[in-house]
Amino acid sequence: MSNQPSPSPGNQEEAPPQSEHLNIKVTDNNNEVFFKIKRTTQLKKLMDAFCDRQGKQFHSVRFLFDGTRVNPTDNPEMLDMQDGDTLEVHQEQIGGC
Incomplete structure (x- = not known):
């Protein structure tokens, strides 16, 4: 017989x-707005x-998450967002030749 305890299912670490x-x-560097949404x-x-809420035109701003542009059809689950993450809002800039 072994003196080592057998591993029980309760000892395994599980993600909450x-x-x-x-x-x-959601921040545009001037304002911060908090939203609670489903994944x-x-x-x-x-x-x-x-x-x-901010009086902005949807087509005049761009939303970024971790430096990547967010599409309107994306959802937090697709982007692997966590509770407390931030979306950045930037003014659309058109230019260049």
């Missing part, structure tokens, strides 16, 4: 269950709400 909702901060909700709803 993910919440259905995320708190996302499967398209980010277009969040983008539209931010633009409405």
